[in-house]
Amino acid sequence: MKKINTSAYMPTEIEVENISASKVQISAYPFESGFAVTLAHPLRRLLLSSTVGSAPTAVKIEGVTHEFDSMRGMLEDVALFIINLKNIRFKLKGDEKRVEVNYSFSGPREIKGSDLANSHIEIVTPDAYLATINEDAELNFSLIVEKGIGYVPSENIRDIVGDDFIALDAFFTPVKRAVYEIENVLVEDNPNYEKIVFTIETDGLVSPIEAFKNSLEAMYSQMSVFNGILDIAVAPKSESSNENVELAKLLQSVEELNLSARSFNCLDRAEVKYIGELSLMSETELKDLKNLGKKSLEEIRQVMEESGYPVGYNFSEETASLLKKKIEDLKSEVNEG
Secondary structure (H helix, E strand, O other): OOOOOOOOOOOOEEEEEEEEOOEEEEEEEEEOOOHHHHHHHHHHHHHOOOOOEEEEEEEEEOOOOOOOOOOOOEOOOHHHHHHHHHOOOEEEOOOOOEEEEEEEEEOOEEEEHHHHOOOOEEEOOOOOEEEEEOOOOEEEEEEEEEEEOOEEOHHHHHHHOOOOOEEOOEEOOOEEEEEEEEEEEEEOOEEEEEEEEEEEEEOOOOOHHHHHHHHHHHHHHHHHHHHHHHOOOOOHHHHHHHHHHHHHHHOOEHHHHOOOHHHHHHHHHOOOOEHHHHHHOOHHHHHOOOOOOHHHHHHHHHHHHHHOOOOOOOOOHHHHHHHHHHHHHHHHHHHHO
C-alpha cells in the first residue's frame, strides 16, 4: 500500500567522481519529483557567477589608439591580440583586488601567458599564446587586472579606466562549464524520485569542488534575507548538504593530493586510501606509519593543512563516526570488487 507523505523526502546520498584535476561530476539523491530541477537550475547559475576570479579589465598599448588598430612589427592586429589576452587566465597574488602592471618585449619572439607572470600576478594558463613580434619590433603595454565575479561588459568598465586605456569585456568566473542532468532513481519501489548529476569544469584557478561549495554558500546567503522577518525554522537535516560536500572532499583518493611517489607509496602500503583517513589520524599515528620518513611526514602535513582538513582535524563525533563508516564501506566495496 502506498503511503501519503506529509513532508518532502530528504536527499541523503552524494557521490563525487574526479574526472581530472579541473573536472568533476557530483551526484546527489534522492529528491522528490520536481525538487531536483528546482535546486539544480539556480545552483548552475550560481556556479557560473558566484566564484571570485581574476581577469584583465583594460589594456594600454604603446602606439595604439583603439582596439581596431594595428601595430607595426606584431603579427596579430590589436583585435586578435585582445582576444588572445582575454583567453589567458590570471590570478592576483595576496589580498590585492586590482593591479596595474607594465610589460616590455623586444623581438623577434613569441609571447605566451608565462611571460606575463610577476610578483603581483600568477598565470593559470602559462602555455596560452598571446602574440608574435618581429625582429627590431617592440611591444610595450600596460594591463589592469582585477578580481570580480561573473561577467562584466566593457561598457561598464570604460568609465572607471583612463581614456588612454582600452576597456575589455571581463570574464571573471573560473568555471568553464557547469551542466546538470536529472535522472530517476528507485526509492521503496517508487521510481519517481530524482537524482541530480552535475558536471563542473574550471580553468584551474579553483577546484570544481571549491566552486560548487561557493555556489551553495551563495545560495544560502541570498536566501537568509527571508529569515530576518519570517524566523524560518530549518530542520537539522537540512545542514546535511554542507556536510555532504565536506564528506565528498574527504572521501577523495589520496592520489588527489599529488604527493611525491615516496609519500604516496608509503600511504598505499599502509592501506591509507582516502584523504579523510589522514584527517582522522593523530600526529602520532601518522608518525608511526611504517617507513614514513621525515620529509614525507612534513609533505603530508603541509598538503593536508592546505586542503583545509589537517592531520588531527577536530571533527564532531557525529561527522567522525559517519566518515569512518563511509571509508569502511568504500574499502569493502573495493575488496569485494
